Amino acid sequence: MRPPRAERRADADALRRSFVTPEGVDLRLHLGSAGTRAAAFLIDACAIVAVLVVATIVIFALFLSVHATALAIVWMIGFFVLRNGWFTLFEMAGRGATPGKRIMGLRVVARDGARLNGSAVIARNAMREIELFLPLTFLGQQASEGTADTFVTLFALGWSGIFLLFPLFNRDRLRVGDLLAGTWVVRTVRIALGSELAVPSAQPRRVFSDAALSLYGEYELQTLEDVLRGGNRDAIAAVAATIRRKANVPDDGDDQGFLTDYYAALCVRLERGLLVGRRRADKFAAGK
């Protein structure tokens, strides 16, 4: 049983990075996962295309009525700014995130913890030219001339593939652009403070034997916390049954109450250990 669990916990921590503030506290940043970042990129790409289509239609409609060549200039400059500026300008603004990243709860941050400067943002986004736009333009050009053969298509796809999959091949999920700019993308999600589990109540609490409380460690305690907060009746019943069986406690029909009391008692016991410097990571660690 041990290796799988250790692996699972390593997975959860694989995307966390130590990040010490000037005050000396480690914030343990969560890096954005490859999937979230791909989703953010797709949102941005759709937004860019949508803006481009709408602007083109509007400008074309205006052109039909006024015939001003200034409109052509507006379109060309607009296209250039949209293509090169969407990511750069949004990330240079205070939030350090494009609309897609904001929706997905991501933010671009300098890896060394300094403030994110303009040159880093320009560098990370200029690399999109070779990651994405170059093969696309190349493919588009060949296709429009009718000369796109299998080899060219494969080459363009392979080229993009190398760069698109690049974040999957390094621990920090860095794009080529991130690598050059000294940035990474972290998760900044707002979480509300969860309610207290060990709330004091008027009813007397259940009392557990020392043997019953030495069954588990912190990992199990926090898993129990998740189960209680999740509020899934089946899960609560299953967990309560397991603990009762292991701790030799008779079933009193109140699963929720039993688990809450057990959680509180276990928490008190483990916290008491913490205060004297005895941590018990999980049930496999030696109890005292």
Added chain:
Amino acid sequence: MTASVSPVGQPVLVNASRFRVAHAAEWERLDAIVRRIERGSVRALPQDDLLALPLLYRTALSSLSVARETSLDRALIDYLEQLCTRAYFQLYGVQTSAWTQLKRFFVHGWPAAVQSLWRETLVSLLLTVAGAVVGYLIVRGDAAWFFAIVGDGMAGGRDPSASVETLRKTIYATEQQNALATFAAYLFTHNAQIAIFSFALGFAFAVPTALLITYNGMMLGAFMAVFVPKGLGVGFTGWIMIHGTTELFAIILSGAAGFRIGTAIAFPGRRTRGDAAVAAGQSGAIAMAGAVVMLLVAGMLEGIGRQLLTDDLTRYAIGTVMLAGWLLYFYLPRKSDATAPG
């Protein structure tokens, strides 16, 4: 701990409860302030909140440290972690104003980045010149090469078989006024895209950038080979020079930025490969952004200036003045930037 007694009369059980009672109000206030800033209204923040922000942030940080060591309530720790992270980025990660950044870019950042690229700039210049010489010689040797190098679209009738009259017209003819600005915009976007490419391509150990820069020089040489033998060398040089000193300089600089990345990755020297890449990427990015600005100027000179001014002498003068201006701006020794971060 006798003080921590719950309203119901029972002693408080876990540390998290005591902790929440003592500090929850401060956390909530910090959360509210940070949320308002995240929505983009730092200015709308009352002065009290603004002054309280750093204090609340430190309180939250110390709460986090204490919670990690004494409490096993994961919801509490997760909450404090995200709160501190968000507050950290609002306090430390916020950019200086766009205006200050722009000023710093033009006063210090850009010239400093270009200066630091001097070696790469020389290499880039040499490649351009070598490309031009080779382009000139092979087109003089066999005119068919011209089409291989330049391509039909770009040539626009200015090929070796064209008569002297046609060629002269392409240099001195003035187009309609309203087409000029459009042409300028087209040239700018096209060239700026190439500049960004040659920067980004530097990532592949600078090889594609070197090819791009050499090819750019070869095109110049190929055109020279068309005009010079027909006695239009002086006119053609003026036609190129009015904007070319700016445009070619910009392309050479963006190529140099590409070289810097490629060489930093291939030969990081004493630093780690990652650190070398970051330093090169950031200074290269500044030089490339500057090159885009130069190309904007070049686009206007080419699209508007060249079409309106058909006198050789004026064209030479403008081209020379621009070149001298850029050289002075970039390479004139100046005090180092005291305000630069880091």
